Amino acid sequence: MILDLEERVDDLVVEAFLGRGGAAEVYRVADPRQGRRFALKILVDRALAKSSRFSTEAGVLIQLRHPNIVPCYAFMVVKERPAMLLEYVDGFTLHTWAQTHGLDADVDLKWRILHGILDGVAYAHARDVLHRDLSSGNVILPREQPGTARVLDFGLAKLLGTDAVVLHQTRSHVGMGTIGYIAPEQMTDAKRVDARADLWSVGCLAYELFAGSPAFPQTDYVAALNAAWRRGYATIPADMPPGVAALVRACLDPDREKRPRDCVAARSMLG
Numbered sequence: 687m688i689l690d691l692e693e694r695v696d697d698l699v700v701e702a703f704l705g706r707g708g709a710a711e712v713y714r715v716a717d718p719r720q721g722r723r724f725a726l727k728i729l730v731d732r733a734l735a736k737s738s739r740f741s742t743e744a745g746v747l748i749q750l751r752h753p754n755i756v757p758c759y760a761f762m763v764v765k766e767r768p769a770m771l772l773e774y775v776d777g778f779t780l781h782t783w784a785q786t787h788g789l790d791a792d793v794d795l796k797w798r799i800l801h802g803i804l805d806g807v808a809y810a811h812a813r814d815v816l817h818r819d820l821s822s823g824n825v826i827l828p829r830e831q832p833g834t835a836r837v838l839d840f841g842l843a844k845l846l847g848t849d850a851v852v853l854h855q856t857r858s859h860v861g862m863g864t865i866g867y868i869a870p871e872q873m874t875d876a877k878r879v880d881a882r883a884d885l886w887s888v889g890c891l892a893y894e895l896f897a898g899s900p901a902f903p904q905t906d907y908v909a910a911l912n913a914a915w916r917r918g919y920a921t922i923p924a925d926m927p928p929g930v931a932a933l934v935r936a937c938l939d940p941d942r943e944k945r946p947r948d949c950v951a952a953r954s955m956l957g
Contacts, residue, residue, distance in 0.1 A: 688728050688765055689713055695764055698726065698771075714774055724759070725772040732766045744770075746815060747841045754806030756826060756836045775836055777829045780891065781822035788898030793927070795833050796895050800930070801953070802835035803891060808949035811881045815841045818872065818879065820887035821864040822894050866890065866902040870914040870940050873907070882942040885952055889937025893919065896926050901938065915940050929956040 688711050693700045698715040704725065705712050713726045744761040751757055760771040778786075780799070788796075803825060807817065817824075817840050824838045863872055869886035872879045893901035901919040904910040913919065919938055922931050933955045939945050946952040 687711065688767065689726075695726065696762075698724070700726075715771075723774040725774045726764070726769060727772060728764050728767050728769040730767065732768075746813070750810060750813065750815065750840055752806055752809040754802040754835055754837060755810065755840055756838045772838075775826045775828055777826045777832070777836075779823050780825035780827060780835070780895065783827050783832065784822060784894050784898050788895065797956075798833035799827065799835045800892055800895055800956070802833070803837060803888065804949045804953050806835070806837040806840075807884055807888060808953075810840050811884070811949060816879065816881060817841065817884050817887070819863045819867075820884050820891070821867040822891060822900070823864065825891065865905060865907060865910045866900050868910075868914075869942065870911060871942055873911050873914070880942075881948055882945045885937050885945050885949070886942075888949075888952060889934050890919075892930050892937070893922070893934045896930050897923050901934070914938075 687703055687706075689695065689700050689703075691700055691702070695715065697719060698717055700713050701716050701723070702714040703711070704714055709731075710727050710729050713728070714723055715726045716723050744758075747758050748761070756775060757773050758770050759773070762769050762771065783791075807820070810817065817837070819839060820837070826836045826838060828834055828836065867887045867890045869879065869883040872883045872886075890901045897920070899920065902910055902913055903920065904913055917938065917940060919934075922934060926934075933946075933952060936955060937945055937952065946955065
């Protein structure tokens with residue numbers, strides 16, 4: 687661990703270690719003066735703290751303010767490593783929630799979650815910010831309001847660079863993004879993706895939300911890439927709402943020219 691419990695970072699006090707992936711460690715910190723808690727995400731690579739591009743891109747992300755996006759309040763350097771101060775959300779990742787509640791959850795709740803994800807993604811895209819690592823581990827459902835989906839880490843993959851490894855604690859990753867959620871063109875050339883790569887990921891999230899399991903269960907890069915190119919996602923359950931099934935099929939088309947062009951087009955498929 688980079689930080690110890692009860693250690694101070696400027697005016698913040700470390701309360702808990704929340705987890706680690708290959709790219710970052712996350713801590714819950716408190717500001718005694720404000721009586722508020724935050725999530726402090728410390729990126730592993732010290733070199734990023736000295737990158738002018740990191741600072742420039744970070745300024746864009748701080749401006750993203752939307753009910754379905756977890757806001758970033760500040761970028762800082764902690765022990766020579768770049769770090770982000772985020773809103774702390776007490777809740778579950780969509781990955782965990784889908785496994786534990788997905789099959790039994792109210793359909794209306796699932797609709798609200800899906801629409802919230804689309805709203806957050808649409809807002810960022812309108813400001814020329816792509817996610818590029820949109821997975822069920824990067825969507826938080828607040829414990830008190832699970833219907834208000836909150837998307838994490840918008841633009842982080844771009845900040846980390848095209849050769850970065852962005853990790854999720856339960857699934858394998860390679861290049862930029864999460865295996866099982868990455869559009870096939872992103873797995874082969876991450877530099878030239880556009881909004882339709884995020885819409886591929888939306889299709890994966892819609893499937894997982896309504897089916898309770900991932901559309902692409904493969905954890906091996908080559909197997910996942912082959913499955914993506916041949917439309918080899920898991921069978922769509924017969925009880926999946928028709929609009930959602932149509933969205934999944936359209937978003938998971940390996941030819942990005944055949945996918946919805948944006949979130950507005952994707953939402954229109956839901957009826």
